[in-house]
Amino acid sequence: MSSFGIFDIAGSALAAQSVRLNAVASNLANAGSVTGDPNTVFKPKEPVFEAIAVSDGQSLPGVRVREIADNTAAPLKRYEPGHPLADPEGYIYAPPVDAVEQMVNMISAARSYQANVEVMTTARDLTLRTIGAMSR
Amino acid sequence: MVSDDASHASQAKTAVAGPLDNLLGIQGTALSLHRARIDQIASNIANADTPGYLARDIDFEQALQRAAGSADAGVDIARTAPGHLNAHNSAGAPATQVYRIPLQPAQDGNTVELSTENAKFAEAAMRYQATLTFIEGRMNTLKTAIKGGE
Numbered sequence: 001m002s003s004f005g006i007f008d009i010a011g012s013a014l015a016a017q018s019v020r021l022n023a024v025a026s027n028l029a030n031a032g033s034v035t036g037d038p039n040t041v042f043k044p045k046e047p048v049f050e051a052i053a054v055s056d057g058q059s060l061p062g063v064r065v066r067e068i069a070d071n072t073a074a075p076l077k078r079y080e081p082g083h084p085l086a087d088p089e090g091y092i093y094a095p096p097v098d099a100v101e102q103m104v105n106m107i108s109a110a111r112s113y114q115a116n117v118e119v120m121t122t123a124r125d126l127t128l129r130t131i132g133a134m135s136r
Numbered sequence: 137m138v139s140d141d142a143s144h145a146s147q148a149k150t151a152v153a154g155p156l157d158n159l160l161g162i163q164g165t166a167l168s169l170h171r172a173r174i175d176q177i178a179s180n181i182a183n184a185d186t187p188g189y190l191a192r193d194i195d196f197e198q199a200l201q202r203a204a205g206s207a208d209a210g211v212d213i214a215r216t217a218p219g220h221l222n223a224h225n226s227a228g229a230p231a232t233q234v235y236r237i238p239l240q241p242a243q244d245g246n247t248v249e250l251s252t253e254n255a256k257f258a259e260a261a262m263r264y265q266a267t268l269t270f271i272e273g274r275m276n277t278l279k280t281a282i283k284g285g286e
Contacts, residue, residue, distance in 0.1 A: 006174065006178045009175070010178055012182060013182035013183070013184075016182075016185075017185075020185070049183075049186040049187065050186060051183050051186045060175055060178075060179035061182075061183060062179065062182050062183075063182050063183050063186050109185075111250065112185055115181050115253075115254060116181060116182060118254070118257075119177075119181055119182075122174075122257070122261050123178065126174070126268075129265070129268060130268060133272045133275065
């Protein structure tokens with residue numbers, strides 16, 4: 001149904017943006033997950049978007065999440081010898097989650113999500129009006 | 137079966153093309169082009185956060201001229217791999233896409249500016265409605281004529 005392709009396009013964006021929101025939620029939730037081993041510390045998740053044809057025969061690209069990449073920044077090393085998870089030298093390692101960056105990401109994702117909902121609402125109204133005009 | 141349907145559809149189109157085309161003029165073509173433009177802008181908005189995505193729009197005037205047959209047919213781009221996108225817009229006319237010039241280019245190569253796209257989307261939706269209103273009016277005129285003014 002090529003005339004309803006706009007719903008596939010906007011729908012793909014809603015899905016992708018919600019993956020992004022989920023990644024932000026996961027990153028913020030794990031911001032305090034400290035460990036005593038720098039290799040097992042939580043790595044913040046970064047979804048990577050890609051333009052792709054969402055349905056067969058659809059000429060315009062929607063969007064999909066190509067991969068959820070790990071942020072490779074070094075974990076934050078803190079000296080807390082009294083911490084139960086501290087390594088023998090007294091250090092604990094926290095994920096390199098920047099709360100400000102995550103919040104900005106969240107707002108951006110939410111705005112994009114809203115814009116696509118708006119697209120869908122408008123497309124629905126126009127489609128219904130067109131069907132109504134032809135069937136009256 | 138598909139070809140049967142297609143030939144049937146084209147026969148039906150030729151059968152009614154005369155009176156209906158005269159009735160609607162270029163408005164029918166304009167409606168589907170507005171629709172194609174709305175789809176294009178929706179695709180831009182969907183890819184507002186895709187790195188390297190270049191925002192595109194449809195040159196409406198050129199597309200309409202081309203659809204009306206007063207301009208040359210342009211060139212088609214072949215799809216040689218399953219991942220390739222069609223070079224046609226959804227109205228089936230050859231591509232008359234133009235790239236949007238960004239006011240503030242982004243570091244990741246994306247040229248979608250949500251504010252611009254929102255404005256263009258609203259504009260395209262409004263133009264679609266205007267054309268639709270015109271078509272509705274013509275339909276009502278025809279209906280009045282059929283019913284003899286009742």
